[in-house]
Amino acid sequence: MGIAERKERDKTERRQAILTAAQHLFTEHGFDKVSMRNIAEAIEYSPATIYLYFKDKNELLFALQSQAFGQLAQAFRAVSPSGNASERLLALGRQYLRFALEHPELYELMFMMTAPMEAEAACDALVPWAGGRAAFDQVAGAVQQGIDAGLFKQANAETAALMVWSQVHGLASLWLSKRLVIFPEDRRHALIEGALTLFNQVLQTGL
Known part of the structure; x- marks a missing residue:
């Protein structure tokens, strides 16, 4: 696997990790009570990393x-x-x-x-x-x-x-x-x- 392919795979895996964490938090606590920071903390990412993939919580939920x-x-x-x-x-x-x-x-x-x-x-x-x-x-x-x-x-x-x-x-x-x-x-x-x-x-x- 080349460098470009590995980077793309890692990007896909990070995006899916964000979606999976958001899914659990939204259903457990409710959409309104979950912040992008909460999602980042759940998977030990920085909030800035989450925003690289989703511009806001609405876009994340729509993707999910x-x-x-x-x-x-x-x-x-x-x-x-x-x-x-x-x-x-x-x-x-x-x-x-x-x-x-x-x-x-x-x-x-x-x-x-x-x-x-x-x-x-x-x-x-x-x-x-x-x-x-x-x-x-x-x-x-x-x-x-x-x-x-x-x-x-x-x-x-x-x-x-x-x-x-x-x-x-x-x-x-x-x-x-x-x-x-x-x-x-x-x-x-x-x-x-x-x-x-x-x-x-x-x-x-x-x-």
Whole structure:
């Protein structure tokens, strides 16, 4: 590895270290209570080093959210766009839930905290909440596929996709906020899977 490549690798690693530290601090203490100095101290960097990579806290949070949505998009891409639309929609729902349960801190930044939306506005994003829109379009595409195939009765794919997203988001939020403790632990995964399947059936019957 040459000097230039090594410098670029080190730069990438430092940037990721900053993002990882910020992720933990934002979710543990809240965006407003964390300063750039706090982030620098967590990874033993000087505040000046942080500013070499991010001009302010908003830009840092915007980058963190964009990275998280990239990971979710990658999980969605693992679902084949071909085949039965109903099965595709179920698979997307499972991937969404798996992502939320495996990456609870990222999920909170992406969907629960208001700060990322304010940060995005401060960064003058070209497309409002581009990551969220891309994820939603994946769901809407599966719904439209089902409508075109005559599997789903809804006429408006966007409306139906919003209903689907709300359902899966609700399941993820109930799990992460530990509200599913009303059910025995060994039944929770089966109950979530059953809820996903039942909701898919409701979408097909048009109720």
